[in-house]
Each structure stands twice: as C-alpha cells, then as structure tokens.
Amino acid sequence: MRALLRNRIVRRAAGTAGTLFGVAVFVFVMLRAIPGNQITAGLGTEAAALTPAQQAALERYYGLDQPLVAQFFAWLGNMFTGNFGYSARNQQSVLDLTLRSLPVTAELAVLSIVLALLIGVPLGMLAASRPNAARDALGQVVSLAGLSIPAFLLATTLLSVFAASFGFNPNGQGFATLAEDPLLNLRQMVLPALVLGFGIAAPILRTTRAAVLEVRSEDFVRTARAKGVPERRLQVRHVLGNALVPIVTMTGLQFGYLLGGAVVVEQIFSVPGIGRQVLLGIQQKEYAVVQSTVLVIALAFVLVNLLTDVLYRVIDPRVRAS
Amino acid sequence: MPRGALSAAALAATLSLALASCSSSSGSDSSGPAPGAEGTGGGKPLVVGVTSDPDTLFPWKATQFQAVNVLQNLYGTLTEFDKDLNVVPGLAESWDASEDGKTLTLKLRQGVTFADGSAFDSADVKSSLDKIMDEKTAAVARASLSSVKSVEAPDANTVVLKLSAPDAALPANLATVNMAMLSSDDTEEKLTATPNGTGPFTLGKRVPSQSITLTRNDAYWGAEKAKSPSVEFRVIPDESSIVSAMQSGNVQLAVFNDPLVAQTAEGGGTITVAKTPQLNYHVLQLNARRGELGDVNVRLAVQCAIDRKQVLDTAALGEGEVTGPNTAPAFKSDPDKRPCPTRDLAKAADYLGKAGKSGGVTIKTIVSQGEYATSVNEAQSLKAQLAEAKINLDLEVLESGAFVDRWVAADFDAAVALNGGRPDPDGSYGRYFTSDGNLNKVAGYSSDKLDKLFAEGKATTDQAARKAIYDQVAAELEDNAAWIWLFSGYTYTATTSGVQGFTPMANGSLQSLRATSVS
Numbered sequence: 001m002r003a004l005l006r007n008r009i010v011r012r013a014a015g016t017a018g019t020l021f022g023v024a025v026f027v028f029v030m031l032r033a034i035p036g037n038q039i040t041a042g043l044g045t046e047a048a049a050l051t052p053a054q055q056a057a058l059e060r061y062y063g064l065d066q067p068l069v070a071q072f073f074a075w076l077g078n079m080f081t082g083n084f085g086y087s088a089r090n091q092q093s094v095l096d097l098t099l100r101s102l103p104v105t106a107e108l109a110v111l112s113i114v115l116a117l118l119i120g121v122p123l124g125m126l127a128a129s130r131p132n133a134a135r136d137a138l139g140q141v142v143s144l145a146g147l148s149i150p151a152f153l154l155a156t157t158l159l160s161v162f163a164a165s166f167g168f169n170p171n172g173q174g175f176a177t178l179a180e181d182p183l184l185n186l187r188q189m190v191l192p193a194l195v196l197g198f199g200i201a202a203p204i205l206r207t208t209r210a211a212v213l214e215v216r217s218e219d220f221v222r223t224a225r226a227k228g229v230p231e232r233r234l235q236v237r238h239v240l241g242n243a244l245v246p247i248v249t250m251t252g253l254q255f256g257y258l259l260g261g262a263v264v265v266e267q268i269f270s271v272p273g274i275g276r277q278v279l280l281g282i283q284q285k286e287y288a289v290v291q292s293t294v295l296v297i298a299l300a301f302v303l304v305n306l307l308t309d310v311l312y313r314v315i316d317p318r319v320r321a322s
Numbered sequence: 323m324p325r326g327a328l329s330a331a332a333l334a335a336t337l338s339l340a341l342a343s344c345s346s347s348s349g350s351d352s353s354g355p356a357p358g359a360e361g362t363g364g365g366k367p368l369v370v371g372v373t374s375d376p377d378t379l380f381p382w383k384a385t386q387f388q389a390v391n392v393l394q395n396l397y398g399t400l401t402e403f404d405k406d407l408n409v410v411p412g413l414a415e416s417w418d419a420s421e422d423g424k425t426l427t428l429k430l431r432q433g434v435t436f437a438d439g440s441a442f443d444s445a446d447v448k449s450s451l452d453k454i455m456d457e458k459t460a461a462v463a464r465a466s467l468s469s470v471k472s473v474e475a476p477d478a479n480t481v482v483l484k485l486s487a488p489d490a491a492l493p494a495n496l497a498t499v500n501m502a503m504l505s506s507d508d509t510e511e512k513l514t515a516t517p518n519g520t521g522p523f524t525l526g527k528r529v530p531s532q533s534i535t536l537t538r539n540d541a542y543w544g545a546e547k548a549k550s551p552s553v554e555f556r557v558i559p560d561e562s563s564i565v566s567a568m569q570s571g572n573v574q575l576a577v578f579n580d581p582l583v584a585q586t587a588e589g590g591g592t593i594t595v596a597k598t599p600q601l602n603y604h605v606l607q608l609n610a611r612r613g614e615l616g617d618v619n620v621r622l623a624v625q626c627a628i629d630r631k632q633v634l635d636t637a638a639l640g641e642g643e644v645t646g647p648n649t650a651p652a653f654k655s656d657p658d659k660r661p662c663p664t665r666d667l668a669k670a671a672d673y674l675g676k677a678g679k680s681g682g683v684t685i686k687t688i689v690s691q692g693e694y695a696t697s698v699n700e701a702q703s704l705k706a707q708l709a710e711a712k713i714n715l716d717l718e719v720l721e722s723g724a725f726v727d728r729w730v731a732a733d734f735d736a737a738v739a740l741n742g743g744r745p746d747p748d749g750s751y752g753r754y755f756t757s758d759g760n761l762n763k764v765a766g767y768s769s770d771k772l773d774k775l776f777a778e779g780k781a782t783t784d785q786a787a788r789k790a791i792y793d794q795v796a797a798e799l800e801d802n803a804a805w806i807w808l809f810s811g812y813t814y815t816a817t818t819s820g821v822q823g824f825t826p827m828a829n830g831s832l833q834s835l836r837a838t839s840v841s
Contacts, residue, residue, distance in 0.1 A: 034721075034724075035720075035721075035724035036723035036724065036726055036727045040723065040726045040727060041377075041723060042385070043383070043385050043462065044385055044386070044726055045739075045741075048730040048732075048760075048761055048764050049465060049753065049760040049761050051457055051464075051760070053457035054457050054458075054464070057457065057458050057460045058460050087530070088378070088514070089377050090530035090531065092530055156562055156563075159566045160562065162566075163567070163569045163570045164590055167571065169566050169567055169570035171567075172563075172570050172573060174529070174554075175532055267559045268560050268562075268563055270532075270560075270563060277531070280374075280531060284377060285723070
C-alpha cells in the first residue's frame with residue numbers, strides 16, 4: 001500500500017514536472033515567434049537607424065547573440081538555482097518582481113472568489129429551491145449578466161461612476177500593500193474584486209443550481225425529509241453538503257484562472273499583479289520576465305488543482321474511501 | 323459545509339492574505355523625501371498620470387515618450403529649446419562658429435554639479451560626445467553628430483568641436499535628451515539603476531511599474547529652482563482611468579494623445595484641457611523603390627485622390643491641421659502649395675493613365691494596431707477614398723511589434739504612420755531623404771537634388787535663407803509624392819484646478835514641469 005502511495009506521488013510529481021517543462025518550451029517558442037525583440041520593443045522605429053555594429057552591440061547586451069537552444073537551457077538551468085532572470089526595464093530580478101506581484105494577485109483572487117461564492121452559492125440554492133419560479137428567473141438573470149457583461153465594461157463604468165459622482169477612486173492613489181496600509185489596500189481591492197467576483201459568480205451559481213437540483217432528487221433527501229429533518233438543516237447539511245464536489249471543482253478552476261492574472265481588471269484599476277507583469281514583459285519582449293512568470297503561474301495552477309483534490313477528500317467520504 | 327472544508331478554505335485565505343501582507347512595494351531607492359512630503363523650498367508635490375513607466379533610465383538609448391519625459395527632468399544638455407522651440411543656452415552658456423563653419427566653440431556654464439555632487443566640466447562633455455559617437459555605445463543620437471570629426475577640451479570650461487562640414491543644425495541636435503551630458507566617471511550600468519544628471523530634479527524613489535518620483539534638485543544651476551518639491555509620475559495603464567484619477571483629485575496633470583479621451587476629460591467640468599499642435603505628423607509613407615510606386619505618376623495619383631481634411635475629420639474628430647512636410651513653427655510648409663491641394667479625381671485618373679495603369683493599381687499597406695489611437699481609422703478612410711480612384715489600398719493591420727519589425731526592415735509598399743517631427747527640419751528629414759541617411763532605406767526615396775538641398779541647409783546659418791531652402795525640400799518631396807503628408811494632431815494637457823505654470827510644447831516635452839506648481 002505504501003509502495004503504491006509512493007508510486008502515485010511519484011507519478012503525480014512526474015506529471016507535474018512534464019507539464020511544467022511543456023509550458024516552458026511552449027512559452028519559449030511562442031515568445032520568439034512573436035515579431036520583434038527587445039531591441040525593437042525598446043527603440044521602436046528608431047531601431048531602423050542602427051548601424052550593424054550598434055545592432056551587434058545591443059544583441060550582445062540582451063543575450064540575443066546566443067543560439068536559441070543555449071538560451072533555453074541557460075534560462076531553465078538558472079531557474080533551478082533560483083535565478084529567474086533579470087528585468088532591465090525594472091532594474092530588478094524577476095524573482096523579486098514576482099514576490100511582489102504574486103501576493104497581490106493571490107489577495108485579489110481570494111477576495112474575488114469569496115465574493116463570487118457569497119453571490120453564487122446562495123443565489124444558486126435559491127434558484128434551485130423552486131425551479132421555473134420568479135426566484136429561478138432572478139438567478140438566471142444574474143448569471144446571464146455575469147457571463148455576458150465584459151469585465152472591461154463593468155470595470156470602466158464602475159470606476160467612472162464612482163470617481164465622477166462620489167469622488168471615490170482609491171485606485172488613483174499609489175498602490176498600497178496590506179502591510180503598508182491595510183485599509184487603503186482593501187479599499188483599492190473592493191472594485192476589482194467585485195468586478196471579478198461578479199463574473200465568476202455566474203458559473204458558480206449555475207453549477208450550484210444544477211448540483212442542488214440533482215441532489216434534491218436523491219432518495220436520501222426524501223428519506224431525511226420523511227424522518228423529519230428540519231428544512232433548513234436538510235438544505236444546508238444534506239443537499240448542499242452533497243452538492244459541494246462540482247462547486248469546489250468549478251471554484252478551483254476559476255481560482256486557478258485568477259492566479260493567471262486578471263490582466264484587464266488589473267490594468268484598469270492599476271493593480272500591480274502578476275497579470276500586468278506578464279503583459280508588460282510581453283510588450284517589452286523581456287523574455288526572462290515572461291518565461292519565468294508564466295512558469296510560476298503554471299506551478300500555482302497545478303498547486304490549486306492539488307488543493308482542490310485534497311478538498312474532495314475532505315468534503316466527500318466516498319473519495320476518501322476509494 | 324463540513325468543518326474540514328471550511329478550515330481548508332480559511333487556511334487558503336489566511337495564507338494568501340499573509341503572503342500579501344509580506345509583500346513589499348519598496349522602491350529601488352528612497353534617498354529623496356517621501357512622496358507627498360514637502361521639500362525645503364516649500365510647495366506641494368505634483369502627481370502626473372502616465373500610462374507606462376520608463377523602459378530605460380539611460381538617456382542615450384531612450385526613445386519611449388515616458389522615458390524621455392522623465393529623463394529630460396533629470397539630465398542637462400548643452401543647448402535647450404525654449405517654449406517656442408528656439409535653441410537657447412543650456413549647459414553651454416554660449417557657442418560660436420568659425421568663419422568657415424567647421425569649428426564650433428562652446429563655453430560651458432560654471433558651478434554646475436551632477437546629482438552626486440561632482441563638478442561638471444569640459445572633460446564630461448568630451449567623454450559624453452565621444453561615447454555617443456562610438457558605435458559600441460549604440461546611442462540613438464549618433465547620426466546627429468555625423469559632422470563632428472573630433473571633440474577637444476582645451477580648458478575646463480571650453481569645448482571645441484571640429485566639423486567635417488558646416489552644420490547649422492548641430493546646436494538644435496545637441497538639445498535632445500539623447501545628447502544628455504553624463505559624468506565621465508559614470509557607466510551605462512550604473513546610470514540605469516541610479517541616474518546622475520545636472521537637471522532640475524533628481525531621482526527620489528522608484529517602484530517598478532507603479533511610480534517614479536523625482537525630487538527637487540536644490541543645487542540646480544538655473545536661476546529658478548523647481549517649484550514643486552517633488553513630481554511623481556504615477557503609472558495608471560488605462561487613459562480613461564487617469565481621467566477618473568484626476569476627477570477624484572489623486573492626479574493633477576496628464577498628457578493625452580487620443581482626442582476621444584481628451585473630450586471625456588473635458589466633459590466632467592473639473593478638468594481643464596489645453597491642446598497644443600504637435601511637430602509629429604500623420605503620413606502615408608510610400609516606398610518608391612517597390613512595385614508600382616516606383617512610377618512617380620502612380621504616387622502623384624495617390625496624392626491627388628486623397629482629401630486630407632476628410633481623413634482628419636473621420637479618423638481624428640477633426641482634431642488637427644492638414645500639413646505639409648515641415649511642421650516646425652519656424653519652417654512650416656504651406657499645404658496649399660502642393661500638387662492637388664484639394665482632392666482631384668480627374669487629375670488622379672490622368673496620372674494613372676500616364677503610368678499606363680488606367681485599370682487601377684493595388685498597393686499593399688501596413689497599418690499598426692495600437693501604436694497610436696487613430697491609425698486604423700486613418701487607413702480605412704484612405705482606403706475608401708482611394709478606391710474611388712481605382713487605387714486599391716490592400717491593408718495589412720499588424721500588432722505594433724510586428725508593424726515596427728516590418729517598418730524597420732522597409733518591408734512594405736506603403737505604411738500608415740505617425741512620425742516624430744523635430745524643431746529643425748534637417749533633424750526631421752535629413753536622415754530620411756538624403757541618399758546616405760540612416761533611415762533612407764525606410765523612406766524609399768532620395769534624389770541628387772535633395773542631397774544638395776540638405777547639404778545647403780546644413781551649411782547655411784541665416785534663418786530666412788534656411789527657411790527658403792527647406793521650402794524647396796518640401797516642394798521637391800511633394801512634387802514627387804515621396805510620401806503623402808496628411809495632418810498633424812494635437813496633444814492634450816489636462817490639469818486639475820490649482821495647477822499653475824505648466825507650458826505645453828509642440829515637441830511634447832514636459833520640461834516646464836520645473837516651473838509647475840500646485841496650490
């Protein structure tokens with residue numbers, strides 16, 4: 001049994017390593033397939049005025065004179081030693097940049113998920129409590145709005161309305177981390193988390209509604225009700241408890257996507273998260289920034305999936321038993 | 323929910339909040355006063371909203387708008403431009419050309435120091451100019467010193483430039499931040515981390531991708547020190563979000579290029595927007611070395627088939643002026659003197675007939691998506707107009723990186739572009755339209771006559787005579803339809819109430835930030 005367990009862990013670790021290596025190769029190749037390089041990204045059309053000697057000097061400076069395979073393995077090898085590369089634009093190591101931006105995105109993701117769950121789960125249960133009734137229609141309207149209103153539109157509208165009408169725009173101030181100024185930080189996170197949370201609430205609402213409807217038709221629910229279990233306890237303990245697996249799956253997936261960076265929302269609200277770090281890296285063709293950051297995001301996604309699997313075991317005894 | 327699940331969720335939330343609280347947004351340097359603090363000379367700090375932070379802090383390689391705007395407040399140049407773009411003394415108090423025009427002697431200002439306290443002298447000027455001319459430095463302004471044979475520093479306050487030929491454009495060329503004077507002890511590596519200039523501000527604090535704060539340089543040589551104790555360039559990536567930040571009072575000044583954003587800002591009533599005509603010009607670049615555009619008659623047909631005012635109205639809400647090649651106030655071209663100053667389809671058909679292309683021609687045209695706000699709209703307007711003259715503009719809309727790649731390689735028949743203008747027409751066009759110009763491959767056109775005119779322009783110091791020469795340059799370019807000049811737009815300086823002293827300039831410079839205060 002222990003050998004089997006070890007085997008499964010080894011298999012999972014190997015799968016993770018393979019996934020990350022695939023991501024590394026893919027990002028490396030895709031970045032170089034995009035026209036331009038750090039020289040043209042930095043100089044723009046002025047790059048046309050470079051003499052061959054100037055061009056060669058800049059290629060040496062950015063390490064572009066090395067063969068691609070050498071560039072790839074040099075970068076990957078450095079990653080194993082904790083050297084994620086260096087951002088000439090920011091004058092900082094990519095590791096330092098990531099250590100600053102990843103927690104910001106993680107905080108935004110958690111707040112968004114909490115808001116999404118607060119909106120999606122109760123409304124989903126409400127909708128499922130009486131299918132095709134007015135409350136179900138309300139749930140459908142909310143989920144349709146969440147799915148169909150683009151984040152950029154909602155974000156821009158909220159920002160403009162709050163700033164112009166109420167003078168409320170904490171995001172116009174310099175960004176503060178939780179450690180620096182918790183109150184300002186939370187005020188700066190409110191609108192972006194609301195925009196993201198509203199969008200994510202929609203699939204959670206739909207998943208909750210479908211899962212609850214399915215569980216409600218199970219025999220054990222009828223039995224529990226016949227045995228006189230109070231309705232409130234029945235809905236929360238028996239119905240929602242057994243409907244949690246698909247809800248957790250959906251939440252885990254959405255959380256993973258959020259860690260990948262809610263680029264648009266981060267741009268509009270000037271939140272210095274990991275999505276913006278990747279975007280700026282792509283714009284400036286800072287290969288090391290993009291490659292290393294994407295790898296960190298991929299790793300975070302894998303870890304969230306792992307956490308989701310662990311949660312299955314916590315919430316569903318059948319998974320534990322198997 | 324089972325207690326275990328709740329605990330796991332709570333653990334995840336706590337962990338990420340703990341991670342967030344551990345994160346630091348400390349800048350790379352915090353030697354100056356904290357943002358928001360008032361300096362020794364009083365005044366309130368100024369916050370400028372920008373969409374991006376500088377991509378480099380090394381002035382000789384800076385071409386990005388945001389980088390140039392920050393660096394020109396940190397570094398000094400031998401000459402400067404005043405608000406009307408006249409060349410005025412900077413670190414050089416005066417300069418004299420020899421009678422044959424082949425020697426330029428500059429007298430340096432005394433008592434100037436760098437931000438690190440070291441003295442500025444002629445050794446720094448010689449070192450800076452020598453390094454800019456060295457190809458290994460890859461300085462972008464190297465070509466502007468092509469007439470300089472050698473730099474001599476006979477004493478601490480004098481610099482002598484020996485020229486291969488007279489160069490009247492040289493004083494203007496010395497005024498750009500790409501010609502910033504650096505200490506001979508400094509290196510590129512050192513300066514990209516810690517700028518060390520002679521400008522009115524010094525670097526206070528930088529938080530990558532978030533903000534860069536400059537603090538007043540109390541040792542600045544100018545008669546007036548900077549009015550604000552600090553200027554923070556705050557990065558707000560979206561222009562509409564900058565408008566919101568101004569409405570809520572968090573940002574006091576911003577410069578926009580998109581007329582639509584400017585209109586939005588003005589609409590609220592709390593922000594004042596001033597528009598300034600720009601030296602930059604919107605143009606349909608034709609590559610006369612490729613395909614059907616090699617025939618001057620085809621190019622002239624394109625010229626006659628375009629109503630520039632209509633392009634301006636449809637693509638840029640009418641915000642700009644139809645222009646000829648020279649956009650600098652002292653050399654401005656008269657657009658009415660070009661062939662077909664108004665749209666003339668009959669004449670366009672004649673030209674196509676002369677080229678033997680009465681059936682029509684197709685011109686592959688590259689357009690950038692996102693490089694500037696009006697590019698695609700301009701291209702579509704041009705396409706619609708030219709179609710009526712049987713000229714098919716085959717548009718290839720490219721992501722800005724791909725556009726730059728193709729433009730740099732001159733891999734296009736035509737390109738819809740927004741090109742930077744300079745106060746001196748030699749700086750604007752000498753590099754494009756002289757046969758040995760470093761951008762001539764991209765310009766796609768040169769002639770002996772243009773070579774001669776540009777050489778004459780450089781050798782002539784009399785302003786009226788130079789204006790006449792560059793009028794001839796403009797006529798030669800438009801008579802041959804080397805490119806199709808369309809219009810030059812405005813930049814929009816938005817300020818909140820209480821901001822005083824800022825003077826927008828036609829070259830987009832923010833050098834008057836030193837005179838700007840917030841009450």
